[in-house]
Amino acid sequence: MTPAIRIDSVTKHYGAFQALAGVSLEVAQGEFFGLLGPNGAGKTTLISSLAGLTRPSSGTLEVMGHDVVTDYRRARMKFGVVPQELVFDPFFSVRELLRIQSGYFGIARNEEWIDEVLDNLDLLPKANANMRTLSGGMKRRVLVAQALVHRPPVIVLDEPTAGVDVELRQGLWQFIRKLNRDGHTIVLTTHYLEEAETLCGRIAMLKAGKIVALDSTRALLKQFASHSLRVRVTDADAALAVGGVIEDGSWVTFGFDAYADVEQLLARLREAGAGVEEIQIGEPDLERVFVEVMNRA
Amino acid sequence: MPDRESERFSPWIGFRTLFYKEVLRFWKVGFQTVAAPVLNAVLFLLIFSHVLDRHVTVYGDISYTTFLVPGLIMMSLLQNAFANSSSSLIQSKITGNIIFVLLPPISYREFFTAYVTASVLRGLMVGVGVWLVAAPFVDLPMAHPLWVLMFAVLGGAILGSFGVIAGIWADKFDQLSAFQNFLIMPLTMLSGVFYSIHSLPGLWQSISHVNPFFFMIDGFRYGFFGQSDVSPWLSLAVVGACFVLLSALTLSMLARGYKLRN
Ligand SMILES: Nc1ncnc2c1ncn2[C@@H]1O[C@H](COP(=O)(O)OP(=O)(O)OP(=O)(O)O)[C@@H](O)[C@H]1O
Numbered sequence: 001m002t003p004a005i006r007i008d009s010v011t012k013h014y015g016a017f018q019a020l021a022g023v024s025l026e027v028a029q030g031e032f033f034g035l036l037g038p039n040g041a042g043k044t045t046l047i048s049s050l051a052g053l054t055r056p057s058s059g060t061l062e063v064m065g066h067d068v069v070t071d072y073r074r075a076r077m078k079f080g081v082v083p084q085e086l087v088f089d090p091f092f093s094v095r096e097l098l099r100i101q102s103g104y105f106g107i108a109r110n111e112e113w114i115d116e117v118l119d120n121l122d123l124l125p126k127a128n129a130n131m132r133t134l135s136g137g138m139k140r141r142v143l144v145a146q147a148l149v150h151r152p153p154v155i156v157l158d159e160p161t162a163g164v165d166v167e168l169r170q171g172l173w174q175f176i177r178k179l180n181r182d183g184h185t186i187v188l189t190t191h192y193l194e195e196a197e198t199l200c201g202r203i204a205m206l207k208a209g210k211i212v213a214l215d216s217t218r219a220l221l222k223q224f225a226s227h228s229l230r231v232r233v234t235d236a237d238a239a240l241a242v243g244g245v246i247e248d249g250s251w252v253t254f255g256f257d258a259y260a261d262v263e264q265l266l267a268r269l270r271e272a273g274a275g276v277e278e279i280q281i282g283e284p285d286l287e288r289v290f291v292e293v294m295n296r297a
Numbered sequence: 298m299p300d301r302e303s304e305r306f307s308p309w310i311g312f313r314t315l316f317y318k319e320v321l322r323f324w325k326v327g328f329q330t331v332a333a334p335v336l337n338a339v340l341f342l343l344i345f346s347h348v349l350d351r352h353v354t355v356y357g358d359i360s361y362t363t364f365l366v367p368g369l370i371m372m373s374l375l376q377n378a379f380a381n382s383s384s385s386l387i388q389s390k391i392t393g394n395i396i397f398v399l400l401p402p403i404s405y406r407e408f409f410t411a412y413v414t415a416s417v418l419r420g421l422m423v424g425v426g427v428w429l430v431a432a433p434f435v436d437l438p439m440a441h442p443l444w445v446l447m448f449a450v451l452g453g454a455i456l457g458s459f460g461v462i463a464g465i466w467a468d469k470f471d472q473l474s475a476f477q478n479f480l481i482m483p484l485t486m487l488s489g490v491f492y493s494i495h496s497l498p499g500l501w502q503s504i505s506h507v508n509p510f511f512f513m514i515d516g517f518r519y520g521f522f523g524q525s526d527v528s529p530w531l532s533l534a535v536v537g538a539c540f541v542l543l544s545a546l547t548l549s550m551l552a553r554g555y556k557l558r559n
């Protein structure tokens with residue numbers, strides 16, 4: 001089957017600065033995919049290249065098998081983006097805006113779907129309100145609605161939950177999950193790693209324009225120490241010699257697989273002369289994986 | 298499968314919607330975008346005609362006020378056609394909502410045509426507005442309506458296209474007003490809106506002949522009076538060539554994604 005997204009050796013330069021340093025990536029149809037990375041890693045640049053908002057310096061990108069430059073009409077028909085920036089057109093009401101956006105995608109009559117989207121995003125009461133009068137979170141919901149007017153099979157959400165309240169966040173994920181179950185491919189960027197962990201089946205981590213990790217969420221969690229032992233010690237250097245990773249001040253973290261290993265670890269710390277003052281045991285989570293991947297890369 | 302749904306695409310609807318949106322954008326604030334420029338032009342007319350009407354006649358027996366009206370109509374039309382596309386684009390760029398027209402499958406030709414056509418429409422509306430308001434006060438003939446329409450549309454399209462270039466190039470509003478104040482305004486003012494260039498000393502006459510705005514206004518005026526400073530065919534050739542050149546330039550900027558898809 002054609003991949004939903006195919007990115008092949010894409011680079012992007014802004015003057016001397018390299019925002020993307022050769023990214024290759026495939027996302028299969030029906031995936032719920034996470035694109036993670038620190039600020040400035042190049043996530044938005046990659047998404048903009050897919051959307052045709054940015055021209056890559058080299059490499060090719062395809063959406064559902066359509067090159068985003070040479071076959072842009074088909075590629076864009078199949079692609080919906082929720083942009084990171086909270087942008088809106090102050091001249092129009094929510095419904096006007098969605099009608100206009102449908103028209104841009106060649107759809108003359110779209111009321112039924114517009115109503116369904118508005119309903120799912122709890123926007124029906126605001127349908128006739130001017131964009132200017134909406135709160136920040138509501139404007140973001142409209143951005144989601146705008147991305148969906150043409151029912152794109154591939155949907156990319158660039159930090160859709162920044163500044164959004166708990167209720168909408170849950171409602172939004174419910175809706176996006178439903179779209180995913182119906183066969184839409186979802187790509188998500190977020191800095192809330194629990195969100196990515198529960199939603200995404202596969203994750204790519206980006207750092208300085210390069211992919212530094214790419215695997216299923218489960219495998220990533222497993223690969224990078226399944227559990228963690230955090231200890232506060234009197235002598236952090238001594239603890240580091242045992243093989244930990246320093247976090248802040250006197251906290252040092254170790255990974256371990258089985259609880260039986262904890263005893264040995266503590267024994268080695270004692271031998272090394274790093275007096276243990278406090279202990280925390282952490283279940284594996286994506287945040288730990290993320291920190292470790294970023295430190296290694 | 299959601300895939301088949303999106304296979305159909307009608308570029309015509311995309312273009313039509315963008316055009317409609319651009320029209321709605323100025324029409325919703327029509328007081329500023331149509332009524333205000335009409336008022337402006339009428340004020341010009343009142344002042345100049347009051348001062349000069351009795352002292353000046355042009356083309357023999359045409360009163361100065363009558364002579365002035367087509368020039369004012371054209372000047373307002375041109376300035377507003379420019380203002381429309383340029384301010385729409387820079388606003389969209391600064392607020393960031395330009396992405397909503399860049400994300401859809403709209404080609405750069407459709408994009409160009411929609412913005413320019415909407416600009417022409419606003420220019421025509423302002424022009425007709427000035428004409429309607431002035432009509433009761435002057436006895437304005439219309440010798441060749443087709444020439445009037447042709448120059449109005451071509452002039453509007455040239456300035457609409459120029460507005461697309463300026464709107465894409467400018468990063469800030471003051472860069473745009475520099476365009477307007479240092480290029481568009483002087484060129485229109487010195488194009489013979491307020492005088493027939495035959496009344497100018499020789500050097501200034503020759504300078505006027507390299508100003509494309511002169512040909513737009515002179516050709517437009519020919520449509521009303523059947524008389525003009527130069528042959529209307531020459532004006533048509535110059536204005537037509539300007540339109541082709543400027544459109545080609547604008548289209549090539551858009552095709553490269555200059556500043557819009559960088
Ligand atoms: N138009 C531009 N001109 C110059 N540099 C740019 C431009 N756009 C992005 N960059 C740079 O490219 C790098 C990647 O930016 P990008 O927005 O893709 O990061 P990101 O991963 O989305 O970050 P965030 O998590 O903060 O959204 C940054 O260093 C940014 O400053």
Ligand SMILES: [Mg+2]
Pocket residue numbers: 043044045084158
């Ligand atoms: Mg970003």
